[in-house]
Amino acid sequence: MKKSRKVLSSGLVALMAAASLAACGDAPEEDGGTGSGSDSQASDFLPCIVSDAGGFDDKSFNQLSYEGVKQAADELGVEFKGVESNSENDYAPNLESLVGQGCDTIVTVGFALAAATKESAKANPDIEYVLIDDSADGGDDGATFDGKADVENIKPLLYDTAQAAFLAGYAAADYSKTGVVGTYGGMPFPTVTIFMDGFKQGAEYYAKEKGKDIEVVGWDGKNGSFTGGFEANEAATSTAKQLIDQDADVILPVGGPIYQGAVTAIEDTGKDVVMLGADADVFETDPSTQDVIFTSVLKNMKVSTYEAIMDAGNDNVDFTPYIGTLENDGVGIAPFHNFEDKVSPDLQGELDDIKAGIIDGSIKVNSYLG
Structure with a gap:
């Protein structure tokens, strides 16, 4: 299935031609780079990555995946290409x-690329594909998972973010002063609604455990609020405002740059509202949000993408789907940062106990991955 790769000594490393991309999309400013490699060797291995419409500067999952490819390429001592x-x-x-x-090896970022990835992989069985956020099985609905991609040269990277979002929903309910928390998404893809599912379940778990009334707006488990895309546009702002108008004082936008609409909505309303980031620790990736970011629901895509490219570069690919969980640190929640001294002193201990319960199965979190 694989091309043979000739390993060269460091003195014979051939510089890869920086050919301009002929595709319809735009190449990022840094098309690729070379590194020394941890073993002072380089090869003719060429890893590549293609983003979805969010682009590599989305402060979210495209950026994390791109950084993972870049890190691996640097360590392998090879160039990479990104479009x-x-x-x-x-x-x-x-x-x-x-x-x-x-x-x-080609990394494709996001559920939206699943159909195109499968078509390309079928036509090019000698190329290894790493598909992020889709199982590549059971059709192209993204919600079917039987444990194996139906195209043998695709390595799926999946993340059970419902587990991490459960913790975030619990924390949001504990912090809320109005008793109303909310979430909205870009489009109703399973990889978006999995966040919303976990968030809702966590808030409801808090209400049950504490005997308090907590309302979740924006998602009822089947239907909810969506902007219709993944752009930081007026729809992203107005959707966030709708949740705030329903008294939500903690909101979780899910869908790359749409979180910027929530920031604008919070500023425009002037209300005491905080938000949660998705995928990356948005407090770190976008410092302009630091006054309103409560925490973030993390998908450690940089690490898993890095590991997939390192395996491919060393001819050691296992096409078994990777699933990020709380147990393997593939998902998690970020620190509370500026809100550390504003949360309940008991909250972190409770979250630790809940995390342990999710890992050992005593606390059930429902998602399409399990």
């Missing part, structure tokens, strides 16, 4: 472009 998609119409052409440039 951004401006819309879904770019997915197939971008993949075709990367295939034409001789990529050995």
